[in-house]
Amino acid sequence: MSSSIPLIRAAAVIPGEQWLTQNQLPAAELLMAAGLPASPSAAPARLVSVHGMMLFLENMAAAHGPDFGARIATPEALLCVGTPARAIRQSRTVGEALHRIASTFHQHASQLFLHIHEGPGGMQVKEGFSVIGSATMHHQAQQHFAATMRCIGYLANGRPLDAELAIIPHPEFGIDHLKPYLGDKIVAQEGRQLCMWLPNEALALSFPWEPDIAQRHESELLTSAASHSLLDSARILIAGMIADGNPSLEQLALCSGRSRRTLQRLLAAEGTSFTRLLDSVRQDHVLRHLTESHDSVSSIGSEVGFRNISSVTRAVRRWTNVSPRQLRRDQQHV
Known part of the structure; x- marks a missing residue:
């Protein structure tokens, strides 16, 4: 495992910040307790610790329920998440958006990978990262990512994306608590890699907008989030x-x-x-x-x-x- 510290854009933490604010909880205090900035939304392009974000999700899940990571993922929050949000705004269809998210993911985070492979009938999406952390931390991070990806469907046709999911289970609660957010097509798997399968029907869904060319040029100006030492x-x-x-x-x-x-x-x-x-x-x-x-x-x-x-x-x-x-x-x- 690399000794460098994995980094991610502060925009990724904005859904958690918004949830804390909406529920009148001390956002700055709770974020800083995990090593994160007091206000991620004030500097969304800033690079922060991936471990800090995962620790924040784990802390909040301990206090507010094991489905916390999935619960804070909403269509509105998704459009605040920096690089992925720009990729979506630049795309005509869900499939195109996923390709753009994968191709620009290095601008969003380091030591996190997002691989996609198109096969007969659909697309396989794999997400994982080399981060020190407990099984609970990885479970929270995976459910948050999966719920966020499903929210792309809301932006296209008002419903979550139809997806089959294989996710690391919670050590105590397993995966049943995630079905209200991730659907019934979810199974537990060992290892720290999230797998999603999206059918062609989901990939073909169109967004109700013209691709945002201005944001496309803006994304080209972002440097890589990767840190090499x-x-x-x-x-x-x-x-x-x-x-x-x-x-x-x-x-x-x-x-x-x-x-x-x-x-x-x-x-x-x-x-x-x-x-x-x-x-x-x-x-x-x-x-x-x-x-x-x-x-x-x-x-x-x-x-x-x-x-x-x-x-x-x-x-x-x-x-x-x-x-x-x-x-x-x-x-x-x-």
């Missing part, structure tokens, strides 16, 4: 933690699904530490904004957690051997 993914998450005001080794360990000690050992094997990564992320932000913007030194520093101008100045001198003012002056003469 532990350090890449750690830096992305640390930048988000800084924005949230809570960067810590414990928070990064939570996002990675590993213990604090294990994460420290993995970082040490890469020749670094959390403290060094945090300093590096702050350095990149401060130096880039000092040379590319006219923002004040204090405001730039405050964006990454420096409490006053003196601490920013000391950091810039440590990184460059010159003051922020001198750095800007030198850049103007380049």
